[in-house]
Amino acid sequence: MEGLLKFTTNLPSMKNIIIASTSTVHGSGSLEYLLEELSVFFKNTSDILFIPYARPGGITHDEYTAKVNVAFNKINKKAKGIHEFENPKEALKNAKGIFVGGGNTFVLVNQLYKNNLLEVIKDVVSNGTPYLGTSAGSNICGLTVNTTNDMPIVYPPSFKTFGFVPFNINPHYLDPDPISKHMGETRETRIKEFHKFNTQPVVGIREGSWLAVKGDSIILKGDLSARIFEYNKAPYEVDTETELNRLK
Amino acid sequence: MEGLLKFTTNLPSMKNIIIASTSTVHGSGSLEYLLEELSVFFKNTSDILFIPYARPGGITHDEYTAKVNVAFNKINKKAKGIHEFENPKEALKNAKGIFVGGGNTFVLVNQLYKNNLLEVIKDVVSNGTPYLGTSAGSNICGLTVNTTNDMPIVYPPSFKTFGFVPFNINPHYLDPDPISKHMGETRETRIKEFHKFNTQPVVGIREGSWLAVKGDSIILKGDLSARIFEYNKAPYEVDTETELNRLK
Numbered sequence: 272m273e274g275l276l277k278f279t280t281n282l283p284s285m286k287n288i289i290i291a292s293t294s295t296v297h298g299s300g301s302l303e304y305l306l307e308e309l310s311v312f313f314k315n316t317s318d319i320l321f322i323p324y325a326r327p328g329g330i331t332h333d334e335y336t337a338k339v340n341v342a343f344n345k346i347n348k349k350a351k352g353i354h355e356f357e358n359p360k361e362a363l364k365n366a367k368g369i370f371v372g373g374g375n376t377f378v379l380v381n382q383l384y385k386n387n388l389l390e391v392i393k394d395v396v397s398n399g400t401p402y403l404g405t406s407a408g409s410n411i412c413g414l415t416v417n418t419t420n421d422m423p424i425v426y427p428p429s430f431k432t433f434g435f436v437p438f439n440i441n442p443h444y445l446d447p448d449p450i451s452k453h454m455g456e457t458r459e460t461r462i463k464e465f466h467k468f469n470t471q472p473v474v475g476i477r478e479g480s481w482l483a484v485k486g487d488s489i490i491l492k493g494d495l496s497a498r499i500f501e502y503n504k505a506p507y508e509v510d511t512e513t514e515l516n517r518l519k
Numbered sequence: 520m521e522g523l524l525k526f527t528t529n530l531p532s533m534k535n536i537i538i539a540s541t542s543t544v545h546g547s548g549s550l551e552y553l554l555e556e557l558s559v560f561f562k563n564t565s566d567i568l569f570i571p572y573a574r575p576g577g578i579t580h581d582e583y584t585a586k587v588n589v590a591f592n593k594i595n596k597k598a599k600g601i602h603e604f605e606n607p608k609e610a611l612k613n614a615k616g617i618f619v620g621g622g623n624t625f626v627l628v629n630q631l632y633k634n635n636l637l638e639v640i641k642d643v644v645s646n647g648t649p650y651l652g653t654s655a656g657s658n659i660c661g662l663t664v665n666t667t668n669d670m671p672i673v674y675p676p677s678f679k680t681f682g683f684v685p686f687n688i689n690p691h692y693l694d695p696d697p698i699s700k701h702m703g704e705t706r707e708t709r710i711k712e713f714h715k716f717n718t719q720p721v722v723g724i725r726e727g728s729w730l731a732v733k734g735d736s737i738i739l740k741g742d743l744s745a746r747i748f749e750y751n752k753a754p755y756e757v758d759t760e761t762e763l764n765r766l767k
Contacts, residue, residue, distance in 0.1 A: 297700040329715025417672050422709040424665050425716050430674045443703045452545040454726055455691045461670040467577025468672050
């Protein structure tokens with residue numbers, strides 16, 4: 272039995288994940304920059320199970336689902352909100368594609384814990400169900416949400432999340448503004464501060480970029496470079512198409 | 520006995536607190552804009568008990584204490600870090616002035632809970648020990664830290680804090696940047712989102728402003744106006760010298 276278990280856990284990973292910095296780039300419609308990619312990514316299904324828990328601006332689950340459908344309809348997909356299902360766990364097990372949208376990361380994580388859905392999502396995604404995350408939905412693909420930019424408007428039971436990648440994500444990564452007179456910290460200062468208390472790497476993904484995770488491969492996609500923060504190392508840039516597999 | 524207890528809790532509040540948006544305004548030294556005010560505020564003592572737990576940029580408690588002394592020495596005060604005392608609770612009870620500096624709010628709150636100091640600080644400050652807070656040290660004067668701007672780099676046991684004022688604080692309050700192309704939320708959007716999940720008011724204090732709390736009186740000080748966010752109400756500005764006592 273021990274040998275069998277060992278063999279099972281050594282199976283190649285089936286993960287198929289898009290971890291996007293943002294749903295929307297400036298001057299463009301929701302998900303527009305990603306639609307071509309998504310029609311390939313979700314090629315095996317027209318039905319997407321949508322998790323609207325992050326509630327951007329506090330909108331309702333129904334409102335958020337309707338908004339997302341405006342984008343998905345352009346590629347002949349239909350999103351159904353997980354809140355519409357009597358049994359969300361069954362819905363996740365049956366899903367052929369999952370989308371977790373942005374909004375507030377704390378609200379999202381809180382609701383996932385409240386509904387006890389973290390384990391089942393982790394399971395189905397590890398077994399190959401395509402998962403698209405944007406912003407808050409990307410944050411939770413990392414080890415923890417300790418590097419979110421969001422305001423902690425609710426107190427979730429934990430900051431630990433999926434760990435689909437062996438590092439933390441900082442979505443909407445923003446370079447310092449050289450003319451600012453505001454005394455708040457830059458994003459880089461905050462992430463460096465994170466490393467005074469934590470050791471895992473952080474990948475700062477700029478708006479319009481995403482990580483494509485396929486099995487054990489993690490590749491930076493989009494036009495821009497990403498900024499990598501490793502413990503006890505100077506931050507550095509990586510170009511698009513760089514493999515990030517060895518980062519941990 | 521019941522009558523006596525009732526009488527005791529109805530005693531006028533002895534609170535004497537400065538809740539400052541920031542320690543440092545752009546182009547000026549640490550605490551410089553407040554030093555004149557502080558020499559009156561701390562007139563009864565030259566020894567300040569300093570709580571360096573927020574560790575800006577992750578610096579050590581010793582480094583932070585040394586930095587703060589550069590400012591306090593200009594008004595002939597000396598800060599001693601609470602970490603230098605064998606018995607921090609006794610130190611708080613004996614203190615004639617307390618300063619809680621800025622840095623990371625989550626790190627500060629976590630350390631206060633870890634060292635079990637919230638109750639004793641609440642007690643001594645309610646009984647009249649002058650308390651100066653800047654940034655993170657101001658955030659904790661509100662009901663909760665759900666409206667901090669900081670990155671949640673550690674997970675504290677709770678977001679509940681002193682409640683010296685019956686609302687939440689948003690320090691370093693920042694107006695929206697009309698030319699930004701970044702898709703992250705403005706401060707106003709974030710605080711409105713907070714009100715989808717919470718009902719207490721939020722006072723956005725701009726850099727260079729502070730709240731002066733004396734007994735039951737709360738007055739906005741400094742040159743700038745503050746922005747008030749009440750549940751189910753449009754946000755509005757209040758001028759300096761406005762009394763905020765009725766806000767709750």
